[in-house]
Amino acid sequence: MLAALATTLVAACDDAESMGTMPQDDPTGAGDTASGDGGDDGTDGGDGGETGDETAGETQDDGPADGDHYPAEVSDALDLPWPPFDYSPALPAHFQTPTVDTFDNTPADNPLSDPGATLGRVLFYDVALSANETISCASCHAQADGFSDPVTLSEGFEGGLTGRNSMGLANARFYDSGHFFWDERAQTLEEQTLMPIQDPVEMGLTLAELVERVEAQPYYAVLFEDAFGDAQVDADRISAALAQFVRSIVSYRTDWDEGIAAAGNPMADFPNYSAQQNLGKQVFFGPGRCAPCHLDNGGPQGPPGMAPQNLAIFQITVATNNGLDAGPNDDNGVGDALDDPQRDGDFKSPSLRNVAQTAPYMHDGRFETLAEVVEHYDNGVQAHPNLDQRLRGPGGQPLQLGLDQAQKLALVAFLETLTDDALAQDPRWSDPFRD
Ligand code: HEC
Ligand code: HEC
Numbered sequence: 001m002l003a004a005l006a007t008t009l010v011a012a013c014d015d016a017e018s019m020g021t022m023p024q025d026d027p028t029g030a031g032d033t034a035s036g037d038g039g040d041d042g043t044d045g046g047d048g049g050e051t052g053d054e055t056a057g058e059t060q061d062d063g064p065a066d067g068d069h070y071p072a073e074v075s076d077a078l079d080l081p082w083p084p085f086d087y088s089p090a091l092p093a094h095f096q097t098p099t100v101d102t103f104d105n106t107p108a109d110n111p112l113s114d115p116g117a118t119l120g121r122v123l124f125y126d127v128a129l130s131a132n133e134t135i136s137c138a139s140c141h142a143q144a145d146g147f148s149d150p151v152t153l154s155e156g157f158e159g160g161l162t163g164r165n166s167m168g169l170a171n172a173r174f175y176d177s178g179h180f181f182w183d184e185r186a187q188t189l190e191e192q193t194l195m196p197i198q199d200p201v202e203m204g205l206t207l208a209e210l211v212e213r214v215e216a217q218p219y220y221a222v223l224f225e226d227a228f229g230d231a232q233v234d235a236d237r238i239s240a241a242l243a244q245f246v247r248s249i250v251s252y253r254t255d256w257d258e259g260i261a262a263a264g265n266p267m268a269d270f271p272n273y274s275a276q277q278n279l280g281k282q283v284f285f286g287p288g289r290c291a292p293c294h295l296d297n298g299g300p301q302g303p304p305g306m307a308p309q310n311l312a313i314f315q316i317t318v319a320t321n322n323g324l325d326a327g328p329n330d331d332n333g334v335g336d337a338l339d340d341p342q343r344d345g346d347f348k349s350p351s352l353r354n355v356a357q358t359a360p361y362m363h364d365g366r367f368e369t370l371a372e373v374v375e376h377y378d379n380g381v382q383a384h385p386n387l388d389q390r391l392r393g394p395g396g397q398p399l400q401l402g403l404d405q406a407q408k409l410a411l412v413a414f415l416e417t418l419t420d421d422a423l424a425q426d427p428r429w430s431d432p433f434r435d
Contacts, residue, residue: 120245
């Protein structure tokens, strides 16, 4: 069974890499799963009709009338709307660029559907997925904390601690390589979602136990049927639904999004920003040198003065070394995962969207505040042999930014404009269990 799963996962990975972001059965040919539906601003979440054409197991058209779709086994345990929430809202224009499209790691064989993400949401919040039924994915990826958690290392089902800081999940879908974890050891999100469940510290189930657990909950049969066309439970389907839910967590309603829509150009002052936030934005693009990594184009920057092609995804495109340590130590990230010393100290960074909610920071949670993060880049970058070129001066030595106090405070104020309060409160990503 594991071998079969691995084969499927490898196939999914190949599909993603050959740029199959288009659902194979998409009858419109519009392709883009992020924005192809159009027409719905997504804030009411109640209109599932438009996305039905992309779902594998659509039942809306011939199902019972609104309100009585779910039997008591579902509605006694869960507060779920029917038709399901819309998990593919139209995204703002700055998301709809060829560059951002290339970042989307949705594989052709697991397109996002509303019933699929709904099933994923229930699985994500279900403590039945841990050995002693005490924790769920959401225990360490809380909606109010940018889908991360507020502690340095997270507690697993028996109180053991994870080896690294939890990662925020917003916009995880837009990571070019589709690799997951700080050290990128999961090749796809479909592979990643089963790993915490089997992790001996985190949730502690075998895949066979997982399937039994899910089958034992009376509310899942209908949800699997809605998502996949029949009630069969297997590990591939659990992983696919969880991946759909995680990919659906898109942050697009921050002050930054409002500002870029109003100003058009990231270098112009945003009308909705304070003077301090606008100064911080200048530092982010200019003397702070943050944008080349955290607002990466996935290719060469345009000519100087030209707006970058990616104004939406505040995420590094390739794991790299940001000079936290001077040399190899007991956690070398990608270097250890690949057994390649040339990659020692390389780590993926989660999106900076909602970063004000995801403290503490870095793979080991070493910095408590954004002010400490800014101090690191200003004067604390270490001369690791693999330090990224973008953090080196002309002689190859670690950069000293020399920002003044006003610039540092402004940079933190700017990072706080990337907080998406609408996402933190949106019922689509909230706990569906009644208690
Ligand atoms: C006990 C806490 C804990 C639980 C439970 C947990 N996670 Fe995580 N999650 C973490 C930590 C810690 C990391 C970073 C681990 C690493 O990189 O080695 C992480 C990383 C991730 C990532 C990688 C994000 C990225 O951008 O690379 C995803 C996705 C994720 N978790 C999803 C899930 C899902 C889905 C579940 C439930 C099936 C889950 N997690 C359960 C703590 C947890
Ligand atoms: C060379 C590329 C690079 C540059 C330039 C860079 N960063 Fe980072 N950043 C990273 C990497 C890589 C990580 C993850 C490192 C780790 O945890 O080991 C990271 C992590 C972070 C984190 C923590 C994210 C989290 O969820 O824990 C913040 C915040 C951050 N950077 C802000 C900034 C700011 C602000 C600037 C500009 C002053 C900046 N970065 C410049 C590569 C870069």
